Amino acid sequence: MSEETYTFRIQRNTPTGNGRFDTRWQEFKVTLPTTSTVLSALEEIKARQDGTLTFRQSCRSAICGSCAMRISGRTRLACKTQVGSVARDKVIEVGPQTNQPVLKDLAIDIRPFFERVRRVDPFLKDGPESAKKVTKTAYDQVNQVTQCIMCGCCYSDCTMAEVSPAFLGPAALAKSFRFVSDPREGMKTERLEFLSQPDNMWSCSRCTMCVEVCPKDVKPMEAIVKLRTRGLEKGLRSGVGARHALAFHEDIQQNGDLNEFTLMMRSVGLGGTLAELGSALHLMKKGKIPSPFPHKAEKLGELRKIYDILEKNPLDVETKAAEIVPE
Ligand code: FES
Numbered sequence: 001m002s003e004e005t006y007t008f009r010i011q012r013n014t015p016t017g018n019g020r021f022d023t024r025w026q027e028f029k030v031t032l033p034t035t036s037t038v039l040s041a042l043e044e045i046k047a048r049q050d051g052t053l054t055f056r057q058s059c060r061s062a063i064c065g066s067c068a069m070r071i072s073g074r075t076r077l078a079c080k081t082q083v084g085s086v087a088r089d090k091v092i093e094v095g096p097q098t099n100q101p102v103l104k105d106l107a108i109d110i111r112p113f114f115e116r117v118r119r120v121d122p123f124l125k126d127g128p129e130s131a132k133k134v135t136k137t138a139y140d141q142v143n144q145v146t147q148c149i150m151c152g153c154c155y156s157d158c159t160m161a162e163v164s165p166a167f168l169g170p171a172a173l174a175k176s177f178r179f180v181s182d183p184r185e186g187m188k189t190e191r192l193e194f195l196s197q198p199d200n201m202w203s204c205s206r207c208t209m210c211v212e213v214c215p216k217d218v219k220p221m222e223a224i225v226k227l228r229t230r231g232l233e234k235g236l237r238s239g240v241g242a243r244h245a246l247a248f249h250e251d252i253q254q255n256g257d258l259n260e261f262t263l264m265m266r267s268v269g270l271g272g273t274l275a276e277l278g279s280a281l282h283l284m285k286k287g288k289i290p291s292p293f294p295h296k297a298e299k300l301g302e303l304r305k306i307y308d309i310l311e312k313n314p315l316d317v318e319t320k321a322a323e324i325v326p327e
Contacts, residue, residue, distance in 0.1 A: 004090060005031040006083055008041060010053065011095035013102045021102060026050075034084030038076075038092065039067055041083055042106075055106035062215060065151030069106045070095040075156035077215045097156035099165075113152045116169050120176040120191070127186025134183045145178040145223055147216040154210035154220050166199040170210035170220035173201055177223035180230055192231045201227045202241020243267050253307050256297025260290040 007027050014022040028045045039057055046053045056066040060079045067078040071094055072086040078094075086092055096102045101109040131138075154170040161167050176195060179185045195201040201224055210220040232242060244267035251258045265273045273280075283289055297303065 001033045001035065003031055003033050004084070004087075005029055006041065006087055007091045008045065009091060009093045010042075010045075011093075011106070012053075013096065013105050015104060032083065035082050037079050038071055038081045038083055038086070038094065039078035041092075042078060042094070053106075054104040063149060065149040068097055068151040068153045068156065068215075070097060070156070075153040075213050077151060077153070080215055097152055099156050099158060099161045100152065108152075110152060113155050113169070113171070114150070116155075116172040117150065117175055119168065120172050120179075120194075122175050122179070124179060124182060124185055125187040127190075129188045130186035131183035138181075138183045141181045141226075142178055145174045145181075145218055145220075148174055148178075148214075148218045148220075149216055151215065153213045153215060154218075157209045157213045159207045159209055160203055160205050164199065164203060167203045168195075168200045170204070170224070173204070173227065174218055174220035174223040176201075177227050180227060188230075189234050192227070192234050192236055195227055196231050196236040196239050196242065198239070201231065202239055202245075240268055240272070243269075251294070253304070255294045256300045256303045257295045259292075259294045261292040 007029055009025050009027050012022075012024050012026050016022050028049050030041045030044050032041060032044065039060060042053065042055055043057075046055075055069065055078070057079060058064040058066045060067075062077050062080040065077070068075055069078055070076075071078065071081055072088060072092055075097055076086070083092060094106065096106045097108045100112055103109050148171060150171060152171065154174075155161055158167070158170055161169050173195070176191060180188050180191050180195075185191075204221065204224045206221055206225070208221055211222065214220065228241070228245065232246070236242060237246060244263075247263055247266040248258065251263070264276065268276075280289070
């Protein structure tokens with residue numbers, strides 16, 4: 001097994017009181033096989049070079065989620081990440097998860113993450129929408145999101161959580177999808193009503209970071225997209241996010257192109273549009289105001305055929321399997 005000497009550049013965060021930290025980067029050299037995990041390297045550093053280095057770990061098997069941290073620019077599980085796969089010129093940079101408060105070095109306070117999960121009532125509720133019969137196919141969708149180990153990788157790398165700390169976040173939304181899709185759940189509509197409120201399912205910008213970094217292939221963003229579809233199907237169409245999506249849908253279906261001149265008005269209404277008047281005037285001055293007349297795309301007939309097929313048979317974006325909508 002080939003060995004290499006790697007430089008670990010680790011972010012040290014030492015609390016100095018009143019919520020402040022002394023933050024600095026410290027380098028450690030470790031020689032180990034290229035297939036060793038980052039967690040093994042951190043243990044080696046802690047055992048032989050600096051016993052004060054603080055990080056979390058428990059199962060060492062990508063099950064408990066406690067070793068999630070930023071490694072070479074992405075949040076990953078240290079126990080699942082091989083050093084050879086993330087080293088750049090034999091340097092590996094390690095820091096704590098982002099979007100969550102740091103406690104010390106690589107250990108973060110996981111309470112804000114779990115508070116979000118708690119807000120979606122992560123348990124089955126009895127109610128009028130419980131299905132009498134549970135088929136295996138209807139349950140398959142639930143299975144995918146139950147793979148979540150609550151490691152927080154998705155929340156740490158979520159670009160929306162970074163700019164909008166009130167955002168519910170990908171893990172809590174995926175958890176919510178797990179219950180909205182469960183045929184046994186009795187309060188699906190009530191859940192969707194909650195999710196339609198600001199800072200919940202419509203706040204996701206679909207940057208796909210959560211899909212990219214999830215170590216369990218839960219695909220939270222896809223769950224969010226399905227939640228939105230379910231919400232629209234239940235008639236929850238009054239929020240800005242829902243109106244924006246419907247305006248997009250209407251334009252593409254009718255013309256194959258967006259009518260950006262009216263898109264804002266249809267999404268945020270007159271009040272929201274007037275609030276953005278300054279930006280509109282700025283764009284106008286730069287000659288960037290779109291035409292008020294809808295533009296029709298070429299081969300519109302082909303596009304409408306795609307719409308017809310999708311409307312008859314909604315597809316799971318990733319698996320291309322027919323989506324099962326619970327009763
Ligand atoms: S130590 Fe449990 S997931 Fe890494």
